[in-house]
Amino acid sequence: MSLCFDLGEEQLMVRDGVRKLLSRFAPRRRELRQAMYRREFPTELWEAVADAGFMGAMIPEAYGGTNMGIMSIVFLSEEMAAFGVSHPLFALTSMDALCIVRGASEEMKRAWLPEIAAGRRKLAFAVTEADAGTNTFRISTMAKRDGDSFLLTGEKQWITAADCADYILVVARTTSRHDCDAQGLPRAHGLTLFLIDPRTEGVTLTPMATGSIEGARQFIVTFDNARVPAENIIGEVDQGALPLFLALNPERILIAATIVGVTEYCLEIACDYARERKVFRNAPIGSYQAIQHPLAQVKIQQEATRLMTWRAATSFDRGDDLAQTGVWSNMAKYMASDLGVFAVDRTIQTLGGNGFDQEIGVIQLWEGMRLFKTAPISNEMILNFLAEQTLGLPRSY
């Protein structure tokens, strides 16, 4: 296997392209960051990213995409986060697009993918329910056929950026768990993927009491006989599990890339401050090992996490089997979630009291980075998976 210690010429070009794109926003970097903390959607940045072809990176050229692969969105995610601005819909839309690429009918691909590639459809993702949690197979949101459409009833929670999305990819049951058990069908049977406009009658969005995590709001999304046309189903009825699981590794890879970028942003702030701030004698605090050693440790963890993230992305783009890519993707996400918390913590410590000044914009990262130990998959579940897949230990869940 070729390991990616150095980037190839094409990859360097893509990364330079991202940097150039972001340099156009450099004079407004601080303003964009403050807008993100107010949870305003970065429309101008979204359009620039789509114009540069990144929203079509997972989409074949035949459907209006650029087919650049996930590695290009890894660069995008890392560089945006290092710049200090990002939004979860970049990754969620790419992940949902992949579900369509891998699972949808030809007709649906032609209708949806060019729109997504052009940046005209932003997509959120809704699987979590109060009584199901980590165990997706326990979800109970039901979709019942009614002529040429389906009626959805149930409730999702923690749905990120449902207010900014043009559509939400909703995982619902078309065969209940009870019926699956009664018919001896596998537990993955009966899930169906729907794309639903959140403005549809019967859909209610209720904001949850969260902070400015990732620059987006989270919602309880309630479906009360909400009508979705059958043509908005990705793939086959009852067969949504496979396209769904194919899209989960990319989500983990892109989260890891974002955290590597946030770490870069933290190191920039911490090191600039440590070089200038003087407290005792005439020495900057950055000359104290108590300050510089932990920052050097952050740097070591960041480089290791970046390599693991690139390894996972390479495995995905090369088309390795799902379980193998899953191992690297989960390792990258696990390493990254520890890195993110450590990096923010050490940056706050370096800044002293200023670390808590919202104007400086580090303290707001705390919740966002801590989230990734819990979501989109908890680190305990990652260890369960890795113990089974890499150590041959019995499945524990």
Ligand SMILES: Cc1cc2nc3c(=O)[nH]c(=O)nc-3n(C[C@H](O)[C@H](O)[C@H](O)COP(=O)(O)OP(=O)(O)OC[C@H]3O[C@@H](n4cnc5c(N)ncnc54)[C@H](O)[C@@H]3O)c2cc1C
């Ligand atoms: C800010 C935020 C944004 C989110 N955005 C979205 C979104 O856009 N779309 C969406 O669908 N969901 C979203 N989620 C939901 C998120 O994916 C879930 O919170 C996460 O998967 C954990 O599920 P849970 O909260 O139900 O925890 P639970 O499943 O109840 O788990 C609780 C604890 O028990 C542990 N645990 C459970 N089972 C095991 C086991 N077998 N072995 C060891 N430990 C175990 C877990 O690791 C965890 O620590 C979001 C959540 C948050 C907080």
